[in-house]
Amino acid sequence: MSLLLARLFPPQSRPTRRAGRLLQRNLLVYKHIWMVIIAGFCEPVFYLFAVGVGLGSFVGDVTTAGGQTLSYAAFVAPGLLAASAMNGAIVESTFPIFFKLHYNRTYDAVLATPMRVADITVGEILWAQLRAGIYACGFLALMYVTGLTTSPWAPGAALGALLVGFTFSAAGFAAVTFMRTWHDFDMIQLVILPLFLFSGTFYPLSVYPPFLQPIMQISPLYHGTELLRAFTLGQFDWTLAGHAGVLVLMGTVGLFIISRRLVGTLLK
Amino acid sequence: MVESLVVGRGLSKKFGDFTAVDSIDFQIQAGEAFGFLGPNGAGKSSTMRMIGATSPPTSGHLRVLGMDPMVDGIKIRGRLGVVPQEDNLDRELSVYENLLTYGRYFNMARAEIDRRAAELLEFVQLSERRDSRVDPLSGGMKRRLIIARGLINQPELLILDEPTTGLDPQARHVVWDRLYQLKQEGVTLVITTHYMDEAEQLCDRLVVMDKGRIVAEGSPRSLIERYSTRDVLELRFEADARDQALPVIETVAQRTENLPDKVMVYTDNADEAVIRLSNNGVHPISTLIRRSTLEDVFLRLTGRQLIE
Amino acid sequence: MNTPRSLMVVEAEYRIYRRTWRGTVLTTWLRPILFLVAMGMGLGALIDRNVNQALGEAGYLAFLAPGLMAASAMQTAITEASWPVRTGIKWRKNYWAQISTPLTTNDLLTGLMIWITIRLLFVSTAFAVVIWVFGAGSFGKALMAVPAATLTGMAFASPLAAFAAWVKEDSTMIAMFRFSIIPLFLFSGAFFPIEQLPDFLEPIVVLSPAWHGVDLCRWIILGTPLTLSIWTELGYLAATMAAGWWAAARQLRKRLIV
Missing domain, CATH: 3.40.50.300 (P-loop containing nucleotide triphosphate hydrolases)
Structure with missing residues (x-):
């Protein structure tokens, strides 16, 4: 059994505390960190403003799957938070990591030290999480101020956003380990766009014909949206555990792929 | 033309x-x-x-x-x-x-x-x-x-x-x-x-x-030809032996360069210089005889080495 | 016969495109389809429950489609203009190789702009076909909107090329994408009439070439009245493109001829 574990998770794929060093490195390198953070915070706010204010009056009230009727802005806000957590995680875990892997060769230098491949993986994902957490808190504060949520459970949505961020950072990073040229980024867009549009962010799944609804439930972002919406509406039931489980599972599989692939690429 | x-x-x-x-x-x-x-x-x-x-x-x-x-x-x-x-x-x-x-x-x-x-x-x-x-x-x-x-x-x-x-x-x-x-x-x-x-x-x-x-x-x-001699002697010494040897070396060389790791001795006849140094009690731990190169020209002109 | 030098740049772009067209063809067709299904039909189902004079009689899909055509041209132009310039200087470094041949920085820029125009014509035509298939407009009218959408894209391509030539860090590029491109897209008037916005925002939105492009395409395909005169709209787009071109030419010279 322990032999099997050692084979599945060789030392290079087990992180150490040194992962924090990569986090420090990223903090040091991002001189324009404030700009990145402002941009990351503004994105969902823009969406909320455009969709909530611009389209809200045309849509009117929306009825959720749980039977609650609420304003369109209050409905769409948690969805946008989830979508933005996904976008942020993908943007930050694909372009920069691709460049570090293939152009800057940052990781080659890192691995010449006692750092392990898994330290890189965990360090990069922690880094993405740190920023995702800041954006989510800002957005939730805005929802409170504008009265889009009144639930005492709403801060839990920040944790939910972190989970969504984790899942997609891991997935994005895993995808990057397979990419050869920057044209492969088209493929990422090809996956992200349908997720963004068809995950119950903008309207309840009930808009679709019944036979399509199970297909939409494949989307990991759908599970993120449902999770966050439960928190901002203060409506819980046992399906939440399922939603969270899907995200955790997907993120873990991503982590596993990254460590295997990176060991193959960086330590050849 | x-x-x-x-x-x-x-x-x-x-x-x-x-x-x-x-x-x-x-x-x-x-x-x-x-x-x-x-x-x-x-x-x-x-x-x-x-x-x-x-x-x-x-x-x-x-x-x-x-x-x-x-x-x-x-x-x-x-x-x-x-x-x-x-x-x-x-x-x-x-x-x-x-x-x-x-x-x-x-x-x-x-x-x-x-x-x-x-x-x-x-x-x-x-x-x-x-x-x-x-x-x-x-x-x-x-x-x-x-x-x-x-x-x-x-x-x-x-x-x-x-x-x-x-x-x-x-x-x-x-x-x-x-x-x-x-x-x-x-x-x-x-x-x-x-x-x-x-x-x-x-x-x-x-x-x-x-x-x-x-x-x-x-x-x-x-x-x-213009900036260097035909031959160069590269001598390496034990840490303290070098200072004693330097005055002697200068008597057999047209020019010397005292670098951190070695002494370069510029002369048109290296073999003769080696014999004269030995006769005067100078015994480096290593001796290398070679022809002058552009490296020596650069050293002469700027006092520095090409690759630092 | 002497081919203009900028066409050599177009030829080089085409040679690379031949290797990579598969990904872009998929996005070219899928983007409009996905957006029209999700927003036009999905969200449209919610919107069309009510009577909305501001969106016209034809329903949300018909309102959205022409505006999205212009907004998509904008997005294509932004990607196609910014990353190639950035990598040409910094990562692929092909610009440095190119200027050591008889090519000048102006040839590089003109070539890139011609190439983007070709790409925009293609992407917008695909969008016109999708509009027709979805029944969101007649094929003839949708085709007539292709030049307008292309011009909208060009009004963004040249300023973005200037920006990418000026930028020093990749993180600045990424922040710019999230900070300005997304609002430009959302507040272009494609998704809702800008009268919905607070009064102080309207004049700001009118400054964006995207809004003029959306207005033009909607006028051509849906027949809604133009907000400004056609010459003002076209002139504004052309002027933005020209100003961007001038800035990009200057910036490329500054970065490459040192």
Whole structure:
């Protein structure tokens, strides 16, 4: 059994505390960190403003799957938070990591030290999480101020956003380990766009014909949206555990792929 | 009368307050291999880029192929080949496609490029890699491909900036061999380098540059004759023995250089000097006798070594 | 015969495109389809429950489609203009190789702009076909909107090329994408009439070329009245493109001829 574990998770794929060093490195390198953070915070706010204010009056009230009727802005806000957590995680875990892997060769230098491949993986994902957490808190504060949520459970949505961020950072990073040229980024867009549009962010799944609804439930972002919406509406039931489980599972599989692939690429 | 392909007089290049090239004078004749020798940061690359008509001189006079690079840059670049120090091959394209697209920039016909590319790939020994992508090529192969690319338009003048920096010894010799062959075919070469062996191998004539200035000019042989002795003795000592030996050494040498790790003894007859040192009780832990090189010329002129 | 040098740059772009067209063809067709299904039909189902004079009689899909055509041209232009310039200078370094040949920085820019125009014509035509298939407009009218959408894209391509030539860090590029491109897309008038916005925002939105493009395309395909005169709209787009072109030419010279 322990032999099997050692084979599945060789030392290079087990992180150490040194992962924090990569986090420090990223903090040091991002001189324009404030700009990145402002941009990351503004994105969902823009969406909320455009969709909530611009389209809200045309849509009117929306009825959720749980039977609650609420304003369109209050409905769409948690969805946008989830979508933005996904976008942020993908943007930050694909372009920069691709460049570090293939152009800057940052990781080659890192691995010449006692750092392990898994330290890189965990360090990069922690880094993405740190920023995702800041954006989510800002957005939730805005929802409170504008009265889009009144639930005492709403801060839990920040944790939910972190989970969504984790899942997609891991997935994005895993995808990057397979990419050869920057044209492969088209493929990422090809996956992200349908997720963004068809995950119950903008309207309840009930808009679709019944036979399509199970297909939409494949989307990991759908599970993120449902999770966050439960928190901002203060409506819980046992399906939440399922939603969270899907995200955790997907993120873990991503982590596993990254460590295997990176060991193959960086330590050849 | 020999035609000068490139003439620089009082040529300077400044970046803000920093003077990269400080009023240099030189002439490059048709058919020769001309070198700019100097350490990193001596201003060689800036000079090359001015000659290549992609960098405007701050002041001074520069004529390339009889034209002003700031006025006739397009015409000049059409007749030049450039091999930059930094690899800027197009990694989106294959080996052959790199030559093809580059040749098209010179408005060459496709058929002509095809013929020329086949010749050049043969010449730089990359025919088998014709359809390979650029990334998997070794450093030496990439450099050879850049040289082939620079030759696609049959240039009258080939500019090479540090052509073998970063290559292993074997790859360097392959590049030198190709460049030597070009020289035999009458292509005018302009080479920058901070390797004295490269300058000696390839250059008919060179200028030694330091801190943006030209400090000497001539053929490798004549520079060595003028600024150094025939032989050099390199002596290494135990830490405390050196100070005692120095006064004795100076009596047998025309000149000495006291470097951190060794003492260089300049003399026209090294064998005789070794005997005289031994007779006077000087016993270094190691003794090396060699001929003078451009390295010694540089040391003499600037008090520093080429590679620091 | 002497081919203009900028066409050599177009040829080089095309040679690279031949290697990579598969990904872009998918996005070219899928983007409009996904957006029209999700927003036009999905969200449209919610919107069309109510009567909305501001969106016209034809329903949300018909309102959205022409505006999205212009907004998509904008997005294509932004990607196609910014990353190639950035990598040409910094990562692929092909610009440095190109300027050591008879090509000038102006040739690089003109070539890139011609190439983007070709791409925009293609992407917008695909969008017109999708509009027709979805029944959101007649094929003839949708085709007539292609030049307008292309011009909208060009009004973004040249300023973005200037920006990418100026930028020093990749993180600045990424921040810019999230900070300005997304609002430009959302507040272009494609998704809702800008009268919905607070009054102080309207004049700001009118400054964006995207809004003029959306207005033009909606006028051509849906027949809604133009907000400004056609010459003002076209002139504004052309002027933005020209100003961007001038800035990009200047910036490229500054970065490459040193």
